[in-house]
Amino acid sequence: MLCSTCRLRPPVTDDGRCPLCAGPAGAAAPMPPAPAFFAPQQYLRSPEGLAKAVVVLLAVMIVADLLAVAAGLNTHRVLAAGVANDFATYDEEAATFADNLYGAASSFQTFVGLAIAVVFIIWFRRVRLNAEVFDPSMQSMRPGWAVGAWFIPIANWVLPRRIAGGIWTASAQTNTDGSWRTVPATVMNLWWGAWVCSQILSQYTARRYWAAEQPQEILDTTFLLVATDAIDIAAAVLAILFVRKLTRMQRERAALGVYPLSTPGLAERASWGRAH
Template sequence: MLCSTCRLRPPVTADGHCLLCAGPAGAAAPGPPVPAFVAPQQYLRSPDGLAKAVVILLAVVAVADLLAVAAGLNIRRLLADGLENDFATYDDAEATLADNLYGSAGVLQGVMTLATGIVFIIWFRRVRMNAEVFDPSVQPMSPGWAVGAWFVPVANLVLPRRIAGGIWTASAQTNTDGSWRTVPATPMNLWWGAWVCSLAFSWVTSRQYMRAEETQEIIDAAGLVMVSDALDIVAAVLAILFVRKLTRMQGERAALGVYPLGVQG
């Protein structure tokens, strides 16, 4: 059974409201015992430092993607020029340099994506642990899944978003009287949608590029890879907005200094 107003938490009053929706009046109403409120700041850990590191790394990922786009344009130009005159003026040294630059950009992308993913998951676990203090009743999965969910094939396209939704709800700032205030989840939804689209498109285009053999096929595949890099830039920017917003929400939520403990239905 869930609260008749927010449909998120177990009811604690006789009229079916949870503790936050009932407000001060609900605390005095007859019904099941209302859980005590305490201020367990000692169990909270600030995500600010990790958030700053994630934002910086995401910005570097976006720069690496821009370099890859520039290198891709150079490859396409050289191949298109060569194809136009049957490679009569094709410069092998220039082509080798362009290929090396393209490969180096790809390596930089891979290294920065790996580093960013590691720090992002550490930050994600931190905000999930804080959400457990704020409101454990709205968390769909145990804290350990904040890490494990990213490594489950196919399910990692869904599970982290479920966990993020619980974190977002628990981190939404309540009003000073204890009533609930909903924060639109647009930044989270945009980030997740862009990330999934970028991941799927990258998977398809990278395989098409590896299968390309003819010159025109390589040109076309390189163009698709550039689109994939552009999508990754969009996903990185939206991830920055999501990380900054959720981190700020947790700071505001922690400043209230009151958290429900052990609400049971």
Template sequence: MLCSTCRLRPPVTGDGRCALCAGAGAPAFYAPQQYLRSPEGLAKAVVVLLSVVAATDVLAVAAGLNTRHLLTAGMADDFATLDDEAADLADSLYMAAGGLQTFATLATMAVFLVWFHRVRHNAEIFDRSVQPMRPGWAIGSWFIPIANLVLPRRIAGGIWTASAQTNTDGSWRHVPATVMNLWWGVWVCSLVLSQFAQRRYRSAELPEELVDATDLVLATDALDIVAAVLAILFVRKLTRMQGERAALGVYPLGTGAAF
């Protein structure tokens, strides 16, 4: 059974209206977009780019291990037999891997934000009453220091709930958010550790300090790989959920934008 007014959400009042139509939702000026738009094409692009990010992280790990090996081998004999050419090559490979990581991450971030904004707008049609913030925050929240460790996850939670809340008969459907929570937790840990590792690496002077800093950077790269894999699972799962929600057939689809 669906709401007697909007025919979209389960009823919660005696007269058959949902919470939003009964007046518990957002103010009138907070109107959703007119049409759903498929996020599938963007999701595929994000998945490909996240795979590239993971690949650059693997290269960075290999370059970091090579650098660490040269440092530890040099420390064994006070760098008396250190091959200068090998050391220069290791530095070049390490810098090149870092450059590839930066480029891949920036490209992925741009496409991911477009995808995230689109699924947030679709969630506005599915059920805006469970959205904690306005649609524009789906992009803006990522650029606020400190707050970007919390706000995007709140927005993602609202999107997740709106995209999974009903069965074909209008009853509530709960989809565990395990993959979303794991992705967010690992990504935040990676981000925090990365900042700490970079400061340690820049301030390192003694060989022992360089080895310790390199270990931290290696740990960050490993976490990045895990975060990228979890992000792929999150993007695919949420995109599939929105397709299933749209398939209920009670939402207006834009021309040429069907799921």
């Protein structure tokens, strides 16, 4: 038997409503043992293994970015020495080595970045599906958008953060007294801001790099490449913190049961979300 109002959760009140739909009035009603799912074919699946893989790949990306920063600074040094004396004593061998070194570092970054994109999106979809079990009323977009939102130009600077916010809220651990605990989203916001800045600066720098013709323009663009790699390092560090935090939140939330506990105003917000 399911709730007479939402048809999603088991009833706990005499009139057949679940704790979420009953609101404060149903807070004193006994909670039934929480099964591993609340609707057919909707199960909690641990994101721990995927999270570890994402963290490892992000750590490798940090190493790749550090190598790119070192290679970029070396290229900048060689070019700056040539520009300083109008290339009168320009070291062609050192320039070739610097160019090859930076090319290798860039290829390493690209390879690791592709691996991160695949594994991170799989992890992101997993935690989104878990959030659907925890509390679907907190999700403003359907689960498929956890994958598709990343592939829409410009919109992918906004939509994944919106989805992540719903996952974060639904995964927040409830307090032991049955009240809802709001977990500050600082690490998620910092990660997202750093990632968007990295993407925007990367695209801007790529256009400047391919358009540069004069030695000074190339020199300035090289400095921008180094700055982009530095911001990417910050984004990767914050991404590690975000992935670890959200995965831990879901583990704690699952240990308390999959059903949202009753808290003042939550049932009204859930009903309004379904109605609109």
